[in-house]
Amino acid sequence: MSFEPVAGFRFGAVSAGIRKDGRIDVALAVADQPAVVAGMFTRNLVRAAPVDIAMQRVRSGRARAVVANSGCANACTGEAGWKATLDTTRAVAESIGASEDEVLPASTGVIGAVLPAHRIIERVPELSARLSPKGYLDFAQAICTTDRWPKLAQRKLGAGATLLGIGKGAGMIHPDVGPPHATMLVFLFTDAVLDAGEASEALAASCDVTFNACSVDGDTSTNDTVLLLSSGASQRRASRDELSAGLTEVCGELARSMVADGEGSTHVAEIRVRGLATRDGARAVARTVATSMLVKTALFGKDANWGRLLAAAGRAGVPFDPRETQILVGGIPIVRNGAPVGAEAELKANEVLARDTYVIELVLGSGPGDFAYLTSDLGHGYVDVNAGYRS
């Protein structure tokens, strides 16, 4: 992985002792000049203080900084939590010479503990001193929780401008982010010239087919946040198509990395549903299959258990004729006209399922509605991580 700076942005991270293990846990990104900003936030009714505050602040369409921490979600923490986030962003604002409203907070970690703001505030001078155009790797590391690796992706937006995405997320991953309502955290930085309206629109469309189309465990977080900041420092205006393609590629790569890093995950399966009457129908079926515990354990077992695939599809509430269904695993047909092709095909399919990543296609008719969803398998690792996460 090799990444390049994004003109107009600097990044840094420190350890403030929020995580018990002493690793870096507070990340700061600063735009040299006020940046254009767009945000997508969790649609969960139960939202953390930093989510509520960031939601309010992105409405202005302008921001100078993002301050994000791991180790504490600052969710379900009432007024004390609210004050802790405000105190943190105020300290950052003073340090970089911005107004408080221009600093966007994000938190991830345990729910129910109040963010220890004073630990962050003490380290803000050091954090500001560490800011550098190449600090994005530290930023990405500092926001990790149960992640096994930091997540970055980059694309050119035409000639002369670039888009860098930084994400985290391995559990409680089934994002459902909307405008304005995302413990997936994703920060996208570009030096292309954008206006706030097109940034919002393009971000929403990209999230819809990437983060909102992937699942580790079907649980939507209280803290999911996606922010896009544009410095405009390249002085190059990206076309609508360039922006849309770039965002979807970067978000898609980050989404795939999150699922690959899904808690206990050993495989990434792309569930492609085709042939339904509508795209929304295809999405509903793909989501139901991708979040089925029986499907996910079968994937862990490397078993082409098409009966579970069909049964999950059949309970999604979307009409199709089971007698007209085809199922392909890595391109190998294992179900044709609703009935099994045979043992030989299934053995070949099981070989596909031993790979790190593969595609499962459910062709449920001849309509135009299709949708693809990324999911991980459900194995002992998931249970180990989540039965003991708080202790």
Add this chain to the structure above:
Amino acid sequence: MSFEPVAGFRFGAVSAGIRKDGRIDVALAVADQPAVVAGMFTRNLVRAAPVDIAMQRVRSGRARAVVANSGCANACTGEAGWKATLDTTRAVAESIGASEDEVLPASTGVIGAVLPAHRIIERVPELSARLSPKGYLDFAQAICTTDRWPKLAQRKLGAGATLLGIGKGAGMIHPDVGPPHATMLVFLFTDAVLDAGEASEALAASCDVTFNACSVDGDTSTNDTVLLLSSGASQRRASRDELSAGLTEVCGELARSMVADGEGSTHVAEIRVRGLATRDGARAVARTVATSMLVKTALFGKDANWGRLLAAAGRAGVPFDPRETQILVGGIPIVRNGAPVGAEAELKANEVLARDTYVIELVLGSGPGDFAYLTSDLGHGYVDVNAGYRS
């Protein structure tokens, strides 16, 4: 467990070699005279042949027999599967002197294999010869698949009449049965005098708060079936209240037994949601919490992780004010006004979570809408059973 015969019904079971382990796998229940029947079937679009056939036949409101097998679901088996079920019920009908339409089939086991009807047909004479009023224990044993124990429950319907329920189910348990549309299999036998209309109505209402309010893995089966047969042989007419209370108690006991026997399950949690505007809203929240993988792994870990409970409630799509929520575990408040009560309360709650069964209450407001849902925990046992089920 001690059970009594139900006047007018005889039961039997044999091994027909459908299961690989040689255990008894075909069960037959016969009414001496045509019985009043009501049925509830899976709402999954992908339905097994025996489900489609039984759905057609219960419409007459009359039946003489139920023939059920384990080891093979006969689902996704096309015309060959359809013929196999028809051949089986025809052989049973001839053996007991009934018409074909009076024999109701049900199957459970692996999806995608055609029922080996000839093996059952060969054993029908022996099966008929074994019928006895006390054969219900054999019947219950023969329909088990991954079940660790057979499931029976019995209640009096007033003085002089009785209701016996026999069920099976440990995986793919998240029934969603409707009239007429259940691999939960449940057979209810009563000697009370019922008419078909009241039987259907009372059965639907009871399923709604029992089988349709319990989940092991969130997956609805292709074969879920609930049948109620009344011989009327007690010559006693049960009152509407007696019938309703008896059915709900028997179905509730069977549902709890299924969840307790849920694949890999070590605890049964009753998720009670209270204080919402509507019962449907409470049901949606209870279902979302009960099927959350993060909640279920926390229960396996005996961890009063109320943040996961609240986060799951918050994504159910039902409005409530997170700041007004209370959460109690075994009666111990751990969240008050949306914020944690404290570490001491959580330690006490963790002690509750070490019990085999307990109640978790989410009080989400002061409205009249409440609903209770049974769920199991998600641990290594579930993964072991389901990553290797077909092999």
